[in-house]
Amino acid sequence: MTPDGIDRGGAEELLEGLVRIASPSGHESAASHFLVDWMSRHGFDAQVDEVGNAVGVRGDGSREILLLGHIDTFQGIVPVRREGRLLFGRGTVDAKGPLAAFAVAAAAVEPQTEWRVTVVGAVEEEAASSRGARHILESRGNDPPIVCVIGEPSRWDRITLGYKGRLMLDAIMRVPLGHSAGNLKLPPELGVDLWRTVTAFCEERDAARQAQRAFDRLMPALQQMNSANDDTHGVVTLTIGFRLGPRDQPETLPGELEARLAEWARREGITDMQLRFAGAERTHKAPKATPLVRAFLASIRAAKGTPRFVLKTGTSDMNVVAPGWPATSLAAYGPGDSSLDHTPDEHIDLAEYARAVEVLTAVLTRLTV
Secondary structure, eight states: OOTTSOOHHHHHHHHHHHHTSOOBTTOOHHHHHHHHHHHHTTTOEEEEOTTSOEEEEEOOOSEEEEEEEEOOBOSSOOOOEEETTEEESTTTTTTHHHHHHHHHHHHHOOOOTTEEEEEEEESOSSSTTOHHHHHHHHHHTTOOOSEEEEEOOOEEEEEEEEEOEEEEEEEEEEEEOOOTTSSSOOHHHHHHHHHHHHHHHHHHHHHHHTOOSGGGSOEEEEEEEEEEEOSSEEEEEEEEEEEEOTTOOTTTHHHHHHHHHHHHHHHHTOOOEEEEEEEEEOOEEOOSOSHHHHHHHHHHHHTTOOOEEEEESSOOHHHHHGGGOTTSEEEEEESSOGGGTTSTTOEEEHHHHHHHHHHHHHHHHHHHO
């Protein structure tokens, strides 16, 4: 146990224990119970809630600091191992590292009378449902937290203030088959043409708005394309994800895309095309001038770091809770290199993890005194 109340060995054991329990979206129960058991033994009132979130509370004041991490991971197995001070495994970065740091820091701080600190390991963040965060949002009703920190990797000395929005599109076309030596485009070729039409739409839109930064652009990603044949027709299905900039409205963007793709389909003679939109989330950018951000800046500097701000091109549970809690101070924080998210090489530097615990402990101390 160090003078700041942090058990370094216990912190590493918690993280490795969590990482060793596979918890892809929809299969988080074992990991949630593991975290609840740890929190119960470290001064929390802890339970697994109705939707499967791991929830631990310290203190009973009316002013809440919510540390909202997620306990689910991207699919796939990365063998858990240590190489020196590097810990490999699915979730080490995204985002069991930040979640474990939340729990360890909250265990080291005794909230003052008017405060309570809540740690949540939310389920299904990696799925479009964001079921865990939505349940937390709804459960607070008209009593939102004063402060909310989202647990996502940003390196120990960086503070994330914004995430792009999201929109998902499934495009399904059924087109007549033709001979490969003929003049008709084959179904997969039409799928490629549809994708090119989408990318041209996004590029023209960004050029008109002079959107230079990645955070401001409408960014498409072709996530899947499949084709199949029946006796006379081919069916092509594309799944396209869009990362939205601050000026992209998820309420009106589907209509604009539908109009552009309908025009393309008419030119190509396609009469059977379905467009299905889902997973809409607005872009969110939090302000810098808040007590939460000031606490992070001071705590990173106290740990001999030079703090920096980050705007992410992905999405997180910040996109889910921010619209419902407009008065809540928000930021995202956590150890780890986000370029390793979802990769077969996912790993975290345990020295950086310890630094993040130190920073979070200082932030909680500054906010609750």
